[in-house]
Amino acid sequence: MRFKAFWRSNGNMHMADRMEKAQALLDVALSTYAQEILPGLPGDQRYTGAMIANALGIAQRRLTNPDPAQSLLDRLDCDTQEALAKAIREGAVSDATHDGLAATLLDYVEQELEITSPRFLKRRQE
């Protein structure tokens, strides 16, 4: 019954509150998993175990960080990623139309890496 009440109340919650709850859930799940489960896994399961921790970490950062795709679209004045990808392929968005396009895209990719592979980014920027 408590669960039902929980979900009913959640249905009326604002998006921001729901995200916060999801984040809190992920935070505690990840830290418990990383501290209590992962170190005790047998050797043949450790690789999969580490991948799960990695996946949870990405999901966590995806929820907390601003959306890199949206800020790229704002900068290049495009509506969707699909439209932007198409415009770049067709040359409608290019170095000729946008100064420093490669650097802008690199900036976007760095923001993505902050979410998907912060350790990779740190190594590359050392």
Next chain:
Amino acid sequence: MAHESRPRTLDPENLGVLETWLGRCIGADDLTIEKAELLSGGAIGENWRLDATVEGGGFQGKQDWVLRTDAATRMAMSHDRAHEFACLRAAHEAGVCVPEPIAECADADLIGAPFMVVAHVGGYAQGHKIVRDPVVAKAGAALAEALGTQLATIHAIRPPGNGLDFLALPEKSPALVQVEQMREHLDRISEPRPALEYILGWLERNAPAKGQVVLCHGDFRTGNFMADQGALTGILDWEFCHWGDRHLDIGWFCARCWRFGADECEAGGIGPRDAFYKGYNAQTDTPLDAAQVPYWEILSAARWAVVALLQGERHISGGEPSVELLLTGLMVPEMEYDALQGILAFEREYAHG
């Protein structure tokens, strides 16, 4: 490799069909498989080690073989097993250090998937392990040189013939062929990639002209060769073989994404770039053009990005739910980062030079 719930092909308790087929294939009077042991089952396929005893024919005696199967869904960029086997055979005949090819079976019904059988070679292949091996740390320059020599031996295989006429000859710059293929794959992927589109456009505008066409391994990198005590024992994974530009393999081998974190060792994370080039140039009739390699390293990052996207897509829509495939798909920004940095460095060099 991770344990996955995918059903295995071979049943170690029921090897009669395989024994009969293999025996007939190699012209033996009798063939018994004493043991079949699963070595790994990963994103690409399964590897089974076979202990066999052969009576009669060219393989008389005790045999130590490896049977490799296809994955449930095969990579769109790779050949089928029969073609891979033909490439392996051509390389073996040209004197390249490879596991000796024994037999291949295109019939998926025999054991549940197409497969090939090759001689077992000693050592291991895992990239992460090899770049951290203390023996390789000492023998890395010699290993890089040996790999350069081997690559030149592969590139000495030229069209036509060699049993490889099924491979298409590039009609234009092999770099443009690569860009075209990558775009075709991108179009089948649900996720738009603006950075990758930019990188492909740059690769198209800067593509080198078509030069001499050679047999490219197509996946020549650390992780795809076996080494034992720091010495090369066999080059693996011939499924991306094609007629193309020699610098594709050179750039792929040296690209940052294939150094497994050992960034200072520019030749595959195992040794200095100079040693790799030296080994190559000592063996070839056409020395490599070092000035072209940065372009092909950028192309390599894009190519690995597309392969990673395809692997991620296998998780999303290919009916193979797997955290490993999903995480591979999420590696794409790493390759986009390397490619964009490469482009910016390339442009700076040209602006000043």
